[in-house]
Amino acid sequence: MPLKSLNDLLEHELKDIYSAERQITRALPKLAKAATDPKLRAAFEKHLEETKGQIEQLDQVFEMIGAKPGRKVCLAMQGLVAEGEELLEKEAEKADPTTFDAALIASAQRVEHYEIAAYGTARTYAEHCGFKDAARILQRILDQESKTNEALTKLAESGINQQAEQAGSGASA
């Protein structure tokens, strides 16, 4: 489908986001499993459930604009997930557990920021194209992604970063 208008671009963006979210549902259980802090694990598990709900909402958005998710693969999310997997494969075993939790948060926040950019763009396009209900759903998901990102920042700053810092000074095992 050539990009002849903002309408085409909206569809293009939504297909990208759809692929991204599906990749995230496969990555989050691995992050949850690798997390040591129970609150961090719970945050990943909560976001997995949210992501599944977001995919259902995206199905509604596709219906609203008269399109289908298709087979587009989000290459950027492939890269983001690959970076997370590299961390799990190369670093998990030999890392200090709290430092590794901080690294997991950093990786997840990069993913959240990708989604914040993508949903912000798609919401704006939907508004321009007159798809008010679709724009409202995209804004709701965007708010959810922003909240997840803030929750991860709070978790990092509520003890994980401090503990990781102390790990280096020999103050903890």
Next chain:
Amino acid sequence: MPLKSLNDLLEHELKDIYSAERQITRALPKLAKAATDPKLRAAFEKHLEETKGQIEQLDQVFEMIGAKPGRKVCLAMQGLVAEGEELLEKEAEKADPTTFDAALIASAQRVEHYEIAAYGTARTYAEHCGFKDAARILQRILDQESKTNEALTKLAESGINQQAEQAGSGASA
């Protein structure tokens, strides 16, 4: 280098960012060349110069923390760049020029958001680890990335999105 403390993680994050910025310096000229709107082209060219300056500042940060950039490759930025290249290779020729400009902005904003997440994390780690001057530099670059992102939003909303919308309604050629 195993991640035994926040100090190690700071170094790990900075190596990732360094690789990301270097990849961006190779991608931005392609985006600038593909842009139709002269203001958008100028924005990409301006950010290329900024990025080169950021790499020099990162060299300073590495010196401050007693580390070197190394050979780490940022896999996430590889994916983000691959997504941009897919757009250039598959869509550029057959797309409406203004719609394609909007797509370039969307792609660049995803890159900016990656950087915003990455610099925010590195700045926080640097503060925790007591590298005040390094944290200050990282905050300064973070502010620059945020401004670039805002400038791209303004460009999109100052005419490009509207023109792309009209391209679909037949109101323009």
